[in-house]
Amino acid sequence: MMKPFCLALLLTLPAPALLWAAAASDQANPAATELIDKVINARKTTGFRIRAKLIVVQAGSGKRQTRQLLIKGRRDGEATKILYQALWPDAYKGRALLVEKSADHKTTGFLFTPPDKVTPLTPEVMKQPFLESDLTLDDLAEDYWHWPLQKIVGQETVSGKSCQILESRPAGRPTAGYALVKTWICPDLALPLRVHLFDEGGQLVKRINVEKFFQQGTRWVPATIMIEPEHGRSRTTLDGSKSERDLDIPVEDFALGKIKSLAK
Amino acid sequence: MSFLTIVFKNLLRRRTRSLLTIAGIAIGIAAVVALTSIAWGFEKSWEQAYRARGTDLVVTKITSQSPMPAPFNEKFAADLLKLPRVKEVSGLLTDLISIEDAPTTLVFGWALDSFLWDHLKVVKGRKPSGDDEKAVVIGTVAADMLRKSIGAKIHIEADEFTICGIFESTALVENGAVIMSLRQLQRVTENTGKVNFLNVKLEPGSTQEQVESLRKTIKERFAGFNAFTSSEVAQSNTAIQAAKGMSWATSLIALIVGAVGVTNTMLMSVFERIHEIGILLAIGWRRSRIVRMILYESMALSFLGGLAGVALGFVAIKVIQTTPMIHGKIEGEISAALFGLAILVALALGVFGGLYPAVRGSRLSPTAALRYE
């Protein structure tokens, strides 16, 4: 499990998570599998680099805080690595989340806080917000599309595009914070346009909406993604400023030494 | 009494309707004025940027879909230097970077010994002293947008720089930009050894034909590369083309709406005056005079609409220029040519909009029109 499609969405370009994902699980119904594969294939790349701004807006005061973010990904066969690292402002600079997925969807990685604190990704840690935004580490690391139960439950128009609604459920107790994820996927764009995340009690926890998307070459990519918790005091926008794909990002870029060097 | 008195008295009888029609035309013309002005200003500002640099030709790699041309090996400059009449070649890297919490900013990387620096006027501080110095100069407009002054730190990508100077350029795009040494920008954007523009300066006194022939040579000899003159760079810039296209399309729609409004108003006015037109024909007015009367009325409406539209458009330009997205990057062009164009367009709109009603009105039979109540 890794790269939640959320991310995928997020990223201006190649959706990191999506990119790497392998075929969906056996229990998924065939139409759902086909749809997921379509999105995943449209997003596959050897490596990517994305620059984005994470903008957190407080509900009451309207106060905006911006963090500049660098996101890099690399793929080796079916295994993938994604690094999220803050560049600005100083209070966050260097903070990073490394998510590594093995070919069989095992997640490893760590959270790095300068100058040299390394926290392994335990289920507790995964529930924390990333850079004090409305995204949790789970949102960035969990790969819902590899959950065993996937089915298409309907159709709806989002942002003027006709979308299929995909329901994803984990087998048994949820490993990530959510028990049900609904994704509105536009098959024509091979792009998810909306995600709703539900808890075990069936309550909506968070909404993720692609506010802007555009065509880059043959692919449709999200440019602005809005994350709104159902009961939060803020909302977060992920706003891509640049994205490059089909790159070869050196494996050293994902090593602790290199991650630390940026924070110095 | 002159003929025009009749025309204006006719317009004055339905003041509200005339005013609304004028307002409709004014909005259309204002859209034309504002959009055209911005598109022209945008183009001019790019052109100035290249002219100001003393550049005769700009060489880039042919790329599609990206707002910036793709980077290529800077050694290519040496090949260009071997061509006849080429005096200097200066490689530079240009990128659009999201800096801190400012809108996306243009960042230039220029070799420190390049002639490109010559046209900048450093109003405060100095330019970076060496390739290793992590320092930038920023334009006066960029200083406003980033809310930074000299000596401040600025984060660009993963790195921190010191602002060592503030400059002013004749080219507006540059005033909103951040400039650092080529080596530093190559490093922060991970483009070591690469540039995406080569600025070529010819021997002094080179003619237009010589520039043109060099351009052909470059295109023929180096596949995948393109060479442009300064004004072509502006014209071929996809953003400028898009801006021009948008401005034409929007203007056209605004004008069609305006012309339909004029036609509607004038048709209503002709129908209301069937009886009067009958009187005019009975007492001997020629049909051509009826056509002229109605056309003059619609042209008077559109002329007044045009004047109001120009005024409104100039206000709109000022307002648009203060929006953060555009501020300092584009200066709308306000010129006599634009004023003339707007008035001509307005008059044309009056003629087109009034033609059908005028012909309708003049074709009435005097006896039938006199009976009409």
Next chain:
Amino acid sequence: MSAVLIEVRDVQRSFDEGRVQALRGADFTIEEGEFAAIVGPSGCGKSTLLQLLGALDEPSEGEILFRGKSLLEIPDLCRFRAQTIGFVFQSFHLLPTLTALENVQIPMFEMPWSAAERRRRATELLKSVGLGERLHHLPPKMSGGERQRVAIARSLANEPQLLLADEPTGNLDSANAKRVMEHLQSIHQQRGMTMVVVTHDWNIANFADRVIRILDGRIISDNRT
């Protein structure tokens, strides 16, 4: 014996593809300097005949000659009307937004006169019908008699050779009607202008030197006094 100004030759006029026979056959001449009245009950075809005389309309059958020349051969009838004929209508037909002075100037646009000349002539004409004090009044603010006198002034604007009036007193009380008719009579006398007045009222017809009676689209009598 004076010269023939208008010759009406077997003229018929029908409307609605022949279903309405407004004029069933008129054959007469009007001589230069004559003051004729056309009299008949409502709907008998008086206005139709007057419009044909004034080249506002064309006959279905027959033809009308003006000074020996068929109206059908005149290339620009608007111009012909402007320069040769003056009209006065029952309901005045003034332009409501223009002052008396401006209304009188309207036909003058077809003449090669300067603005000053137009103004001078219009002022004189209005004075001659007793409206020297009303030059800048708008028609809706004037009495019916005043309006009709403005209309008479306008009909004279281009010094026509023929003045055609259709029920010029139809909307006026008897005092005003008399005054308007006296004006017409004096114009006829002073200028020697040919005049044809349509009316259903014998009192009005008696101002004329000649009375042509119409009934059901046909001339039934023609008497000179």
